[in-house]
Amino acid sequence: MPPGVAVALPVLLPLLGAAVALLVRAAPVQRALAAGVLAVVGTDALLLLLRVDADGPLAVQAGGWAAPFGITLVADRLAALLVVVSVVVLLVVLAYAVGQGVADPADERSARVRFVFHPTYLVLAAGVCFAFLTGDLFNLFVAFEVMLTASYVLITLQAGPEAVRSAMTYIVVSLLASALFVTAVGLVYAATGTVNMADLRGAVAELPDGVRLALALLLLVVFGVKAALFPLYFWLPDSYPVAPAPVTAVFAGLLTKVGAYAIIRTQTLLFPDDVDVIGPVVLTVAGATLLVGILGAIAQNEVKRVLSFTIVSHIGYIMMGLGLFTVAGLAGAVLYVVHHIVIQTTLFCVEGLVERRAGTGQLDRISGLAHRSALLGVLFALPALSLAGVPPFSGFVAKLALLQAGSAAGSWWIVGIAVLVSLLTLYAMAVIWGSAFWGVPSDPVADADPSDAVTVGVRAVPRAMTGATVAVVLVGLAIPVLGGPLYALSERAATDLLAATPYVTAVLGG
Structure with missing residues (x-):
């Protein structure tokens, strides 16, 4: 496959598939189309990863316009790896959504979902891939807007009035962050005359120290909102739990990691001369994010909210690796991104199974699920242990890399916080296990409001949901x-x- 096609395919094919899916409204055709598109994109991304790992980064200039004047797509090892992991997660969650009925509901009231879900899901996939592959700041802004527009639809697609009100926090914060982002892009262009990130590497270095540092901090704040860093995380725990389980699963796995990727890319590529200032700032934010997030998690009584706060907390591990600004630290951060995408997606898929079987995610209303379904207990225990960093799971491997990097850099205080948060994460997972899976089996909780499409209710768990969850658990074990x-x-x-x-x-070029 020509390099230009291989790099552009993860962005263009999902957009083309979304357009076709809107025209072809038959649910089986849309399902097959979405799955086929993601399978092709995943294969292409894997081949692209092997190619760039062997031969170095590939860049494509859209329309033949030479950089820095045109739209540039760049696939390097980091971008290609994250595209591969993201597409695997998107494909598994698609099967989960179809199994649950979110993608293809049978009732006439939700018929609009049948026509909209698959195209919107493909647009989300295109936005995520575009964010990883784009080579300039303005198109990174465009990628975020594509991704967020699709997420606005998905988060409210089946929501009742209460859920829509909660989702408004997510929408308003995202719009404000987007306004700040485009302002930052304008300031960068005003200062340097370019927004191409490769070109900015040299242009930013020539700026006065104060201007360069101000731009670095501004971009850190912009992407900190997207990544849910402390103190900009407040929107996430209130927004994610209101969406259907598969939507929350893909959001938990991907959206904050795109923000973390943007921080890593811009800080390492554009501001290498400000490490002495930015490094301590990032480490401080990482430590605060780790602690505040996990303390919020152990104070919750709902599985979704516990897991939502762990998303916030564990973004701190990724920022810890970046803040060290060493090869070992960044390697640990990259590995942790891969682990976190898979494990957080898995836990939210399991949470959907819990609600399906128990009728609620409230920890004080359910117990004994492991006695009713040993498989469900295993499916929760494996990713929960991994999230807590228990050996030999993926969380242990990634955290060990970060702890070794922190020790080598002499940053013992962040190492101590990282270990403490790992223990508190284990405690939070043990609380869920002790409340929901242990003890005398409780009676399923009936749906208090059957008209609310977000409430799953008490029904048999479809095999497709269980099968998809098993698949993503196996992906986590493969790490x-x-x-x-x-x-x-x-x-x-x-x-x-x-x-x-x-x-x-x-x-x-040379």
């Missing part, structure tokens, strides 16, 4: 099995991030 090669790949990606020369050369 520690492939831990050596994955860490080596992450280390090579981290080396490229700090050197930046391969990226710049691929975009601008």
Whole structure:
């Protein structure tokens, strides 16, 4: 496959598939189309990852306009790896959504979902891939808007009035963050005359120290909202729990990680001269995010809200690796992104199974689920142990890499916080296990409001939901099995991030 096609396909094919799905409203055709598009994109992304790992970054100039004047798509090791993991998660959650009935509801009241879900889901996939592959700040803004527009639809698609009001927090905060983002892009262009990130590598270095530092902090704030860093995380725990389980699963796995990726990309590529200032700031934010997020998690009484706060907390591990600004730290951060995408998606898929079987996610209203379904208990226990960093699961491998990097850098205080948060995460997972899965089996809770489409109610768990959850659990188990090669790949990606020369050369030429 020509390099230009291979790099552009993860963005263009889902958009084309979404357009076709809107025209073809038959649910089976839409299902097959969405699954086929994601399968092709996943295959392409895997081949692209193997290619860039062997030969270095690939850059495509849309329309033949040479950089920095045209639209540039760049696939390096980090971008290609995250596209692969994201598409795997999107494909599994699609099967989960179809099984639950969110994608293809049978009732006439929700008929609009049948026509809209698959096209919107493909647009979301295109936005995520575009964010990872774009080579300039303005199109990164466009990618976020594509992704967020699709997320607005998905988060409110089946929501009742209360859920819509809660989702408004997400929408308003996202719009404000987008306004701040486009302002930041304008300021960068005013200061440098370019928004191409490879070109900005040299242009930003020539700016006065104060201007450069101000731009670095502004972009950190902009993407900090997207990534739900402390103190900008407040929107996430109120917004994610109101969406249907598959939508929440894909949001938990991908959306905050796109923000974390944007922070890693911009801080390492554009502001390498400000490490002495930005590094301590990022480490401080990482420590606060770790602590505040996990303390919020252990104070909750609903499974979705516990897991939502753990999303916030564990973004801090990724920022810890970035804040160290070493190859080892960034390698640990990259590996942790891969682990966190898969494990958080898995836990929210399991949460959907819990609500399906118990009728509620309130911890004080359910118990004994492991006695009713041993498989459900296993499906929760495995990713929960991984999230807590218990060996030999993927969370342990990723956290060990970060702890070793922090120790080597002499940042013992952030290492101590990371260990403490890991123990508190184990406690939070144990609370869920002790309340929901242990003890005498409780009677299922009837749906208090059957007209609210968000409430799953007490029904048999479809095999497709269970099968998709088993599949994503197996993906999570594969991460520690492939831990050596994955860490080596992450280390090579981290080396490229700090050197930046391969990226710049691929975009601008020799």
